[in-house]
Amino acid sequence: MSSLAETFKDEAMELLQELEESLLALEETPEDQGLIDRVFRALHTLKGSGGLAGFEDVSSFCHEAETVFELVRSGDLKADRELVSLTLAAQDHLKGMVLTEFGADPVDDERTAELVAAFQILLPFAEQQVEKISEQALRQESIQSTYRIRFRPQPNLFRLGVQPQFLLSELAHLGEAIIVAQLDAVPPLDELDPEECWVYWDILLTTAEDKDAIRDVFIFVEDDCGLDIQQIDEGGVLDQPEDYKRLGEILVERGDLPQDELDHFLNQKKLFGEALVEQGHVNRSKVQSALTEQERVQALRRQRQVCDAVDSIRVKSDRLDKLVNLVGEMVTVQARLSQFASNRVDADLLSVAEEVERLTWDLRDQVLTIRMLPISGIFTKFKRLVRDLGAELGKDVMLVTEGGETELDKTVIDSLNDPLVHLIRNCIGHGIELPQVRQALGKPAKGRITLSAKHAGANVALTITDDGAGLDKAQIKAKAVEKGLVGAQAELSDREIYNLIFEPGFSTAQEVSNVSGRGVGMDVVRQAVDSLRGSIEVSSEAGQGTVFAVKLPLTLAIIDGLLIDIASEQYILPLSAVEECVELTQEETIQAHGRNLLNIRDEIVPYVRLRNEFNLPGERPEIEQVVIANLEGFRVGFVVDNVVGEHQTVIKNLGRMYQDADGVSGATILGDGRVALILDLPSLATRVETKENSACR
């Protein structure tokens, strides 16, 4: 039992005692107004206190008796012996009701009903009928309506102890409010009484509450103010035209401008609001207020139309996959058609082929966007992960996400979960320090991991940033040497050192925990990212933190490719990596003295001769083409015979037999039905690099 109930019990016993005494005295002198008041007050107080202390039954029971004694007090009813006996019985019953809560036997409900009925019978007919009408206002949540409110308090407002700003801010709590103060009634300074309120307000309120709720805000001042509430826009109604009433109509509706003046003005072809103000018919702030209303409602209706348009249906994802496959076939067939048409001298066929090409590209783009999902879906999951892991390791970490609206192909998003979980685990496990350590270093005790996504051309750039300790270069290198990943003498750039953490079997965690540090980890992350045709980079600043930058293609199904050929074999290079194409003459090759380096605008670019790499037969042409690709910040050239041009590439996976083929990521079917391999440029570059390195040793 709470102490409040105890307080009430004590008070109730006192009041009931008082009630009993007064009733007994009243029996002797039924006309004594003082005694009647005492009875009434006892009942009244008991009712109020009971309600507050949670004794609803006591409260409502008292209410019945109180109602009767109110009539006695006003002289409409006599306090005869019968009423006194009834009330005494009620007093005994009340004592029982209060004590029930403190372990006494429960009162008889039938007896309660009997007594209530006995009191009610004493009331005039009308009062018996009074029943509380239940709140029928079925408030439809989430449906927002907009109201126009004009609140014009009487000048004596302040003397009631009411501050209008509190009412306005209360109103703003109900929803989105735009408040315009109207000052035209404020008298000149020498006549102004600072204790009077002459300002009035126009408010536009967009809220899910109903009119009564708005009225409730003004309940204390309702009688002392002009209050006009009108619904001007209803949320539930669809198919409303977006445009709203004209300025003139609004002003007339508000009573700020008579209709005939409006008509008069409409005949003058001026900017309406300006003209009205110029000629002094309506002051500027009223026009402003009306314009605000116009803008607001228009904006709301526009917004609503957008919302309605975002209506969605659920479709099984395998149906989508089929659709994407079909579009892929379509793109292939269309490429064939275009090629066929361009080989014929037939203007009609050519125009049909072009039409089909245009439609197919549109179709492709549309279908691919269907599969796009915002990345925020997996972002939210990580909040929990970060919280739980942080707690487990005694670290205080928060996750900040940016760019959750960035869209990615569903397949990409699905396969992104595991690598991201791993990266975040690593950030918390290795990166973020313990709170004490952080504080000692002058950092905020709460570590911060930022997960951000943004579009970058045909890719999505994901970055995972922590503000932890950063990578320890010396430790990484030592470990790598120990594991035999690099030679002890190897001169490595920072970037090369950092990238060692992605090598299989690498882990620097001092102690093995179940969060990170089982030695499997970062290499798995890289594999996963690679399989998505993405790339991952790490950079770090000692003491400042680590940044993992993951770059992913928007989609896995269709890419823009560059079709090239070498010895009459055709290949596709992903266009997203290609920067430019340059020529390579025999002379240049000879001048380079066998080193595969190219000078492009004074920049030395290494190149790979794909003809050699793939052991293709035949002679090199006089002039070869070099496709310069940007691979994670490094420019590398790929020498080919011919650059054919851009090609819409539908990616087909290689059969299981060829899954591990190095340097090839897939295949596609060309317009003429031939198969072209899609080259995996980063792995080709690495392959060549390793070969050269081993040749050097």
Added chain:
Amino acid sequence: MGKRVMTVDDSATVRQVLHMTLEGAGYEVVQAVDGEDALGKLSKESFDMLVTDLNMPKLDGIGLIKVVRQNPGNRFMPIIMLTTESQPEKKQEGKAAGASGWIVKPFKPEQLLAVVRMVCPL
């Protein structure tokens, strides 16, 4: 900045509920048991708001409000009266005496706070 509220009611239960609710919301609360007690305390200290019952022995609520409003220092003080459904005419009488608003008893703590927020927010 804290706000000081005087609560006046002859019922200990009501006083306790008022006190707990208002103090929980961050107001400083001083209790009085009836109008006379309240006047005595009001003359010694200043308050940001007055919450008073109407039915009280000695000096009742209406009388209290009238006297309080006569003091120039209290002219703009928000005054909330506690009434019951059965006293609609009391509301008018209270307003005429100078009350800012009212709360119908019995009330829930959140109802009290909603009303207080309208006239004397923290």
